[in-house]
Amino acid sequence: MFIYNVTTNIEENVHDQWVKWMKEEHIPAMIKTGKFISATMSRVDVIESMGGITYSVQYKVQNKTILERYFEEDADELRAQTKLFDGKSVSFRTEMEIVHEEL
Template sequence: MYIYNVTINIEQAVHDQWLSWMKETHIPDVLATGKFLNAKMCKVLVDEEMGGITYSVQYTTTDKATLERYYIEDADRLRQDITKLFAGKFVAFRTELEVVSEY
């Protein structure tokens, strides 16, 4: 199993609009690609020096090949949506995690 993790810091001024959009539109759109089994959205409980509110969105997929297909077939289009709506109001970075074991 792999986790595609997107960590996003969003400005307070657009937080509520962004959070609704993430829950109602963006996460469902990512899941609709059929490449992920589920998604989990977590609020990061730290005070950022830069301000804003930070979240981690974790999408679980079965294997690296499926994640690579997401990058090729879907990622650019879905990233453009957030950039259009919230340009200059967020920073994001992405990491890939391989699940070693679960308990």
Template sequence: MYIYNVTTNIEETAHDTWLQWMKETHIPQVLSTGKFLSAKFTKVLVEEDMGGFTYSVQYTVQDKATLDRYYEEDAPKLIESIQQKFAGQLVSFKTELEVVDEYFVQRATATHFLFTYGTLQEREVQLGVFARPLKGFEDELPSYTISDQKIADLYPTLKHTGKKEDSIKGQVYTLSHYELQKADIYEGEAYERIEIQLASGKKAWAYIAKL
């Protein structure tokens, strides 16, 4: 896994406009390329000799090849939009970080079951979304199948059939309330979270396409 870090110093006169634009426009645009797993937006706590304010955005990406594709396919247009809007008002530089190893503190705060049948079963996605790998168990969701229609022609969703013979196998993970909110953000506006009952009798959350 890699981290693509962009550090920016923004002039005080443009700070508020730029900050709102980063949160509401630019960072969502970068994530919408589909190249990155997550983003963390931070303020650097340092007084700059040049003045202004310094921020860092850290985007996690699965591998270097995907990051190179971002540079080639998406970055030029996104950089151009920054220059058009804030020309002469900011200075940015990028840093690439390769994750060598990761360590996690296990906390006994998990209170929710989440039934997964797609990308949330992938270790790299779990690290990007929850900052830890998840340990789950297999279960089945009766009376559902995977729909033939996909979200954005890429991502699967569930279809309720009501037929007892239909069933979907998946992994169930135990999440804290905070982690469940992170999962909501990852799944995005195209999905909604619903409560379902698994074959084991356990109640869990699952994501399904919004109608």
């Protein structure tokens, strides 16, 4: 099992619009690709020395092969949709392999 993590710092003046867009459009579009099992959006609890507000969205995926298919088939189109917030946000992406999980 893998997690595709996208951490984004969003400027406060577009924060509410971005959160609404993430919840109502972007995250559902990611799930609709059929590649991800679930998505969890969390606010990062840190002192924002750079300003803005930081969030992490973790998309759970069954295996690396499916994640690679997402990059090949869907990533460009879905990332293009984030242009609504160009200059107002900065994101970085991390791929993580789950080595142990207890529920």
